[in-house]
Amino acid sequence: VHCGLDGWGQTPVVPLQKGPQRNESASSLMECSVCYEITHPACVQRLCPQFTGYMNEDMPNSWECPMCCKSGKNADYKPRHFRARQKSSDLRRMSISSDASSAFESKAQPDHMSGDSGSENEKDNKELVPIKKRRSSEGEIETKSQSGEAPRKQALRMQLAQQLTCNSTKALKKPMFVVRPAPLNMISPLPSSNIALDKRCILNVFRHLSPKDLFMCSLVCKTWAQFSIDPILWKRMDFAQKRISSEHLKGIVRRQPETLILDWAHINKYQLPWLIQRLTALRELSLVSVNVKSVISLRSCYCAQLQSLDVSFVSGFNDSALREILGPNNDSRRGLTDERVR
Template sequence: MSSSSRGPGAGARRRRTRCRRCRACVRTECGDCHFCRDMKKFGGPGRMKQSCLLRQCTAPVLPHTAVCLLCGEAGKEDTVEGEEEKFSLSLMECTICNEIVHPGCLKMGKAEGVINSEIPNCWECPRCTQEGRTSKVKGGRERHLKKKPKPPIASAEGPAVPSPSPQREKLERFKRMCQLLERVPDTSSSSSDSDSDSDSSGTSLSEDEAPGEARNGRRPARGSSGEKENRGGRRAIRPGSGGPLLSWPLGPAPPPRPPQLERHVVRPPPRSPEPDTLPLAAGSDHPLPRAAWLRVFQHLGPRELCVCMRVCRTWSRWCYDKRLWPRMDLSRRKSLTPPMLSGVVRRQPRALDLSWTGVSKKQLMWLLNRLQGQTESRGRLQGVAELRLAGLELTDASLRLLLRHAPQLSALDLSHCAHVGDPSVHLLTAPTSPLRETLVHLNLAGCHRLTDHCLPLFRRCPRLRRLDLRSCRQLSPEACARLAAAGPPGPFRCPEEKLLLKDS
C-alpha cells in the first residue's frame, strides 16, 4: 500500500514542540541575540517570530495531536511495562518519508529499522531502509533495532552481493581516505625512513609514474617508493606491501591575491541648513522668519507639534528643534521601536522619562550615547539632565555605562529597580563618579536591597537637595533621621518618613 493511499497526512512532516524539560527550554531569553532584539518585548518590530537562540530545544517531541498513520491512535507506551512493548506502542516519525506510525503496526518481517538516539521518537522506518533511501538527518547517532540479516546464499550463477546505500558507500570511502592520510609519512622526515620502508616492501614505482618524475627533473632512486610529488600537485602512496599505487588530487592552490587598491572613506554629504523663511506657493516667502515661528510653536504641546510637522517639509524641519522638546515622556510603553528611539535622538530632550518600559540595556546605552554630544554655539555641551528609569531591571553594569554616557545628570529616578542596592549607591557616589558633583534630585523609593550601611555614602554629594528613600524595607527610620540631622553641608528636613528635603 502506497503512502498516498494511507491518508491525507502521509508524507507531510509534523512540526515538533518543546519538550519543556531540557536546559534550553527552562531558561529565559538572553535579550542580546538577533531574535531577541526582534521581539516586541525587547523593543524590536516582531517580524521574525523566532525564539531566542539560547532557548532552542535540544530534544523536540511530537505534538499531542499526532496519531499513528495506520491505526489512527496516539502513543500508548504508558500502558505497558516492558521496553520492547513500550517501543512497539510508541509513535515514531521517519526522517525520510515523515510518516508517524507505531512500530508494532508495521508488518515488515525481519526488515531493519534505524533509530536516531539524539531526537526522541525519530527513526528510519524499515520500508525506507529496505528500499535504500538516504536519511535527511546527518551527523545523528544511529542504533539498529534488530539483528543484521544473514548474508544471502550464493547461487549457482554467482554470489549475490547486496547493494549498499549511497550514504554507506560515501562513509566507507571517507574511512579509507582517512586511513590513507594516516599512513602518509611526514614530508619533513628524513629520507632514511622512507628508504627503509621501501626496501622492506621490495617494490618500486610503476611505469606510469616514471615520466612524471623525469619531467620534474628528479630520478627516483632504486627501491624508493615513499612519497613523490610532481608539478600537477598529485601524490602517489602505497597503502600496503604489494598493493597498487593510489593517487588523488590535493586541494587546489589558493588563487593569487588581488592587488590592494587605495581606500577612500566615503561619507554622506552634510545636511543642508534649515531655511530661515517659509516659501509660499506663489514663489515668495512668508513675512514671518523662522525665529518667530519657533516662538509660536513653543506654545504648542507634543500632539499639536506632530500635527504641524505634517503640514509641509519646512515646518517638519522646524518642529524638530530641541527647544520645542525640553521633556519627552515614553513611560509605560510595552516596547520601544527603532523609529521611536531615532525620534528621541533627533529631538535631543533635556528630560527623558523611560519608566516602566520594555527598553533593553543595549537600547538604553545606544540612546544615551547619542544624547550627550550635541554642542551649542556657546561651546557648552547640551546633554540629558533629567532621566527617569523607574521599574527597569538595571544592574551595576548598567549603572557603570550610565555614568560613562550621561555624566551631566542632575535628576535621576531609580525607584522600584529590584537590582539596585548598596553597591549601586557606592558607584553613584564614588570619587570617580561624575554624578557625585552634579546630582540634585535622587529617587530610590522601593529599592528593597538598600540597607542602613549606604546612608553615610550620600554625604559625598554636596549638591543633593532631595533624597527619596520611601518604601525601602531594610532602611530604619532612625538611620534616616540621623542622616537628616547630619546631612551633606546643612541638615535636611523630613516632611514624610524617609523623604529628605533641603531648601535651596
C-alpha cells in the first residue's frame, strides 16, 4: 500500500481491536492478479494516469493494475482460477503497445460519448470475446456481446459428437448384462494326467490319515493344502484338554466339523459364541467340565440346530442355568424373536 492506509481510508490499528466491525462497506484495497501487489486504485492511478486497470469479475477485490498493463505483463498472464476450459483463451489480454493505448482510452469513455466513430477493431474484439465482462477502475462496466454464445456451443457439441461416432468402427450397442469376472469355482479345471492333483483320488487317500499326517501333507503344495481342509475329512474334531487359541478357532471354522468335542478344554465365554455362530453344519457338541459362563453363552439366535449337547460335570450348572440356555432369545431385532430357533 503506497499511502499506508487500510481499505477504508483509515490508519491500521495494531493489534486489531476486538468487537463489531468499524465499517460495513467492502474494502477498497485491490490485489493485482499479475504482480499480486495490494494497493488503492486511486494511488496507482496517480502513478499511471494514461492507463486504466481492469477488474476481475471472478474474484472479489482482484484486478489488473495499470502498472502491469503499462509494462505488458498481463499479455502472457494465465489466471489461476478457470470457470471453464474454453474460457482460458478468452481471459488472455492482448499486449500493450503505443498503438493499443488509444484503444484502452476509447473504452474508458462514457457510452453517451461513443458514436459512429467506433473503430472496426473494437467490433472484432467484441465478436471474439463474447462472454467477457470487464470493469474499468472508475467503476464503468463493459459487457461483451453474448448473442453468439449458445449457437457456438451447440455447434461445437454436435461437431465433437460426430467425430466420436465417425472414428468408431463398432456399432453402439447397450450391454445386455453386467460384465464381471466369473468366480473361480465356476471354472472347470482341465483333466490332468497327474493323479496326485486329482481331488477325488487324493481325498480317498486322505480319509485314512491322522490329523498329524494331514498337516504334513498340507505342507507339500498349495493344492494339497486346499484338499487337506475339506469338510469331508473333518467331520469329527477333538480338542479335549486343550487351551483354545485364536488359531484353533480359525482352523475349526475353515474345516466345518459336524461333531466338536471340547471336553475339559479351556475356552472362555467370548470364544464359544464366536465359534458356534460360524459352524452351520455342527450337529453334536460336547462341553464336559467347561466353565458354566461359556455354556450359558449358547443362548444365541445364531446357534446351529444341535442334535446332541453334552454338559456333564459343568461346575455350577443347575436348573436356572438350563432355563437360561433354553429361554427365549435375548436379541430383540426384527426376525430374531421367534423361539423356534432354539
